[in-house]
């Protein structure tokens with residue numbers, strides 16, 4: 001099987017072709033112009049991951065929500081469930097940039113951290 005993917009590891013956006021055997025083992029990676037592209041293509045074909053950016057509710061704050069992001073990459077198949085889980089999270093003000101708003105989300109080992117502050121009302 002052949003998979004054609006666009007590398008998003010930098011703005012060049014190289015087109016990469018990955019050849020896989022019947023067991024989904026990688027036979028070859030071509031089209032990348034650097035090692036980062038090779039690593040990206042292999043991860044994308046074997047264990048795709050994504051960053052998650054969203055907001056969580058804040059109680060007693062000057063605003064109703066605070067923006068946040070995953071501190072690391074989350075398995076692609078768990079992104080939607082993680083986003084849904086964060087809908088139920090509410091943290092008390094004040095919130096500082098970098099505060100962990102949800103630790104080890106859904107057992108992924110990845111924390112969700114605030115990317116802005118929210119003072120008390």
Ligand code: SF4
Nearest residue numbers: 007010013014034037
């Ligand atoms: S292969 Fe290398 S140069 Fe091309 S998009 Fe990926 S990181 Fe950038």
